[in-house]
Each structure stands twice: as structure tokens, then as C-alpha cells.
Amino acid sequence: MKHFRTLIALLILFVSCNEIPSKEPTNTLGEIESDKTENSTDVSSEDVEASIEQLGGLFNTGEDGKGDNATLPEVEALQKLLEMSGMDDQGASEAFQELLTKDMSSSDMLTTEAILDMLEKSGVNREEMEKLISNPDSLAILAAEARKQREMDIKEKATLANKGKISKQQLKDKNTPTGVSLEEAILLVQAESGPDATMEKLKLIDSLAGTNVMEQMDLDDAQYVFNDVERKNEPKASPEEVNQIEQLRKLSGQLHSKKEGRELLAKLEKTERDITSGKLKASPRYQRAITHSKKTTKIFHSDIARKSKAAMKKFKQLNPDLYFGEEAGDTYIGSGFTKKAVYLPLGKLAFADKLIEVNHPKLLTKDSKNVLGEPDVIAGFDAEDITGIYSLGLAGDLTVQFLDNALTDVNGPDLYIFEIGAIEPTSLEISKDGKKWIKVGKIDGGVAEVDIAAFVEPGELFYYVRLKDLKEQSALPGADVDAIAAIGAAMRLNLDSKVLFGTGKSELKPEGIEALKELAKSISVLKRGNVIIEGHTDDVGSDETNRKLSLARAKSVSAQLKILIPSSNFRWKEIGLGESKPLVKNNSDVNRAKNRRVEVLVLPN
DSSP states (O other), X not given: OHHHHHHHHHHHHHHHHHOOOOOOOOOOOSOOOOOOOOOTTOOOHHHHHHHHHHHGGGGOOSOSOOSOGGGOHHHHHHHHHHHHTTOOOHHHHHHHHHHHHTOBOTTSOBOHHHHHHHHHHTTOOHHHHHHHHTOTTHHHHHHHHHHHHHHHHHHHHHHHHHTTOOOHHHHHOXXXXXXXXXXXXXXXXXXXXXXXXXXXXXXXXXXXXXXXXXXXXOHHHHHHHHHHHHHHHSOOOOHHHHHHHHHHHHHHTOOOBHHHHHHHHHHHHHHHHHHHHXXXXXXXXXXXXXXXXXXXXXXXXXXXXXXXXXXHHHHHHHOTTSOOOTTTOEEEEOSSSXXXXXXXXXXXXXXXXXXXXXXXXTOOOTTGGGGSSSOOOBOOSSGGGOBSOEEOOTTOEEEXXXXXXXXXXXXXXOEEEEESSSOOSEEEEEESSSSSEEEEEEEOTTOOEEOOGGGSOTTOOBOEEEEEEOOOOOSSSSOEEEEEEESSEEEEEEEEHHHHBOTTOOSBOHHHHHHHHHHHHHHHTTOSXXXXXXXXXXXXXXXXXXXXXXXXXXXXXXXXXXXXXXXXXXXXXXXXOTTXXXXXXXXXXXXXXXXXXXXXXXXXX
8 A cells, every 4th residue: 555655646746746837929010919738738627536446456466467568458548648648758668667667576566666767767866856756745745735836837837828918900900998009109109209119119009009018028029019010101112112122022032243242242332322321221121131141142252252362372373474453353253052162264255255156956046145244143932033144955956156265274274164053065066167166075964164274275365265065954944044254354455447547557546546545545454464466457459468568557556555555464466367367258348347456455464
């Protein structure tokens, strides 16, 4: 009997010790209804009594049913008490198993020592258990304490369930002692003293509405309600603002270069200043979007700046004489998870300028010009939402030309293909004139950088690049190209002879000198380099005459540029090519005018 009372007392205490009241989350957005449903795992007194009654079999000796413990109803009752106590710790479960199978006395009675071992493994203090066992009234004491604790827990849950919960109806209801709804009172207080929740404001709101609801809330919950009411009643954003907000959301998280990030950040800061000064009227939603976009842009710009520094350092180590300075160069970020940084010594001048030819298997060529200029792809959630790219299509091809720069071999990569995702298998060819092509080979596997060293001679310049998809399926069929850049680039500038010289003359006209002043600004940005000035004519006149005239014009341009750019970091060379390298056929006056020109190339020195 003693063991029977002891086990019951310990089991009830065990239930009490392991019953931990759970506090439900109190966050609310202003219309959260209170959930007053009871926990389905609560222990009723009938359950406890029924289980204890079954447990009595464990203390009887000489009765049937002493077979497998796992099948005994007493064992099932004990496990039920364990479950009702909320105890699911593996250590406690093992302790029960050990108790039922090994710690039976010779008289088939449970020993006090075994019970204490079991409870100690379950996290119960052994000394406290020994004190309770020696107290004959421990069962009554424990039962009373368990009931009292349970009543307190139920009361606390009910309080927590109601505290901080305000329904939408409560907020709008004007059936208050003052006739002022809580929502109206909140708006009045916010208009007078700002959007932040304080205990003084909560009391004032209750005073205006004649209620005591708000002051019972904690400040975090109250702030949720404040924000919800404020946003629901604020002026709506205009359609133009909504469009700008969507654009800012995309741009701030998809920067393409260090310069772009810097420019966007400056624009956002200016907009913020204009709103603060009253120069720009903006809805609250638009103001929040500006603040959020500014934070996002700062994060991404900081990451780009870090990658840019590393990419520029690597490039300078490979090509110390090709670094034209920070004003000329820029770092661009590729697409995909890696966001690879690519440093281009000529910055935006490094990108393809003109679309020569495009062939698509389904004639979808409308977006083909997206491959020109700097990267500008903006990705969406779906493939159809992507803008700023052109998909070659399966087996489609694309030919582009560099007008203000040229592709040349340098140490390391020379060409970079900006594509969405991994580079799909694509054939790459390069050409000097768009007629004779050199097949560089296949690029794929995410390798967007191309080194042309094995296919060209040192110093050779190439102005054309052709890409052809090799029939690999993707979300957007065909290679999905955003931009094409010459990493090892040479600046190429073209001047119309009509602007510079009179017919058959080599002396510069006044307007020609003005044109060279603008040209000098572009060259000066590079800080250093080899400047090659080529003179070209049409086919009118003899070859010798045209060669001499073209050389004289090249020297006139070179002399003037040396005056405008006195730096010793540039080396100069003049070449007269006459009619030997026409841009187009000399079969019309318009075409002959195009062939009469002076070209300026700036190469690494």
C-alpha cells in the first residue's frame, strides 16, 4: 500500500512539474480575433482516476497477466499518464521502459529506489521527491496544488487570449460612450503627436473613445494596430508612383555596375531631400518605398564595390599598362547566383554598338537590340517577366559590331558574354571586317569569359563578333544574351573628313579644330595609351595621291591632338591608308563620303 500511495503521489507531482503553460503570440495587425478554444490535450480528473485505477494492477501480486509488459493494460495506463503530462523526452521514456522491465522486486512490487531513478532521469529533483515520500499527506497536498496551478493557468490563458486583440469591428464601431470609434481616436492622436505608440497615447485614445481597450495592450501590439490604421487611411499612391515603386523594387536589387549603383543612390537621396523640403509631393507609400530602396541599394552597392576592388586589382596585375584610370574603367556584375564581377578598362565604351545581322528560327527579332550597350537585364519571378535580353532561339545567330572600340588580345580574358543564367552552348566567331571570320570555338558551362590569344596575332584588332546557338533547350530557348563586351579593348573614334578638311586639302578647318577638342576630351580620360591616327580616302584619284593625302591629313590631326593633350603618357603614330580600307563600296557619292575619314585608335601601351 505504501508503494501504491508513493507512486500515485509521484505521478501526480510529475504531471504538475511537467505541465508548462504556453503563451500564445500576441502580435496583431488590428483585426486579430481572440481564440478561446481550450487545448485538446488538457488532463481531466476522470482521465487521471481511470488511469490510476488501472495502474493498481502493477502493485498486485500473484495475479494473471504477468506476461509481456508492453501488452499490460497497466502499462498502457502509465503511458497515457506520461502523454497527458506533456512529457515527450526520450530520456524519460527510456526510464519508464527500464522501470517496467528490469526494476521489479522479487515480490513483483515497484521499488521506491526505481521510481526515484525514473523521476531523476526525467528531470525531477531527487531530494525533493524523498521529502515528499516521507510526508503521509503528500498526496492531498500535491492534488490541491495541482488543481490550484491548473486554475491559475486557465485564467492566465484567458487573459492572454483577450489582451492585445482588437477586431476590425471593434476598431470601426462607433457605439462607444463618446460616439468616437477607436480607429477615429487613433487617427486623431496620430495627427496630433505622430505615428509611434506610447502608453500616454493609448490612454488618450481610450479617453476619446470612452473605452479601456487600448491601455490594456502592450506597446508592440499597439504599434501594429497604429501602423495598420495609419496605412489603411493614408492617401493612396498615384498610378505613376505605383509604377515607380515597382521599378525601384527591381532596380535596387539588380544593379549591373558600380557606377549604376552610385547613380541610383544619388537619385534616391535627392528624391528624399525633395520630399523633406516639400519640393516634391509624395504619398506615404512612395516615401516608404524611397527609404526602403535606399537601404537596399546601399547593401548591393557595398557588395559591388567590394567585388569591383578585387576585379580591378586582378586586372591591373595581369595588364599593368592597360589600366586607363578609374574615370574610364568600370566594373560590371554578371547574372546568376555567383554575380561575377568583370572589370572593363574602357567602361561603357567596351560594349557592342551596332547590330549587323540577326536570324531567329521563329523570326522573333524585335528585342535583338537588347544585346547592345551596357547590361540592363531586369529579372522577374517568371521567365516571361525578364526584360533587357535577347534569346537567340534554337540554332539562331547574331552579329554585332564595335564602333568606338575594338577587340584585341591582352593578358587574361578578352571578351565577356553577359547572359542570363549559365552560358548555354554557343559558337563564337570574330572578324576584322565582317567578311572573313575566325572561329574561336564553343563557349558553355557558365564560362562567359573568352580568351582569343590562341587564335590571333599580337596587336590585331577585331570589330565584329558573331554568336550562334547550338540547339540546347532552356526556359527561353537559345542563348539569352544581355550584353557583349570587349575586355581587352581599344578605343576607336571616327571623324568625318568633311568636317575636318576642305576638298583635297590637309589643313584643318576651324570647325575641324573644334571637333578635335571634343575628341581630345575622350582620349584624355584614358590617361595613357598608344594613339594611332589613320587617314582614309575614297577611290577618286590615283592610289599614290590618295595615300599621300591621307597621310598628310593624319599628321595634321596628330599635331593638333598633341597640342590639346600634352601628356607624355601617350605615344603617337600616323598612317596613310588611302583608299585601301573602305568602310563601304565606293559606288555612290553617299558611300564615298563615308569612306573619307580619319580614325583614331587608342591601344594599350
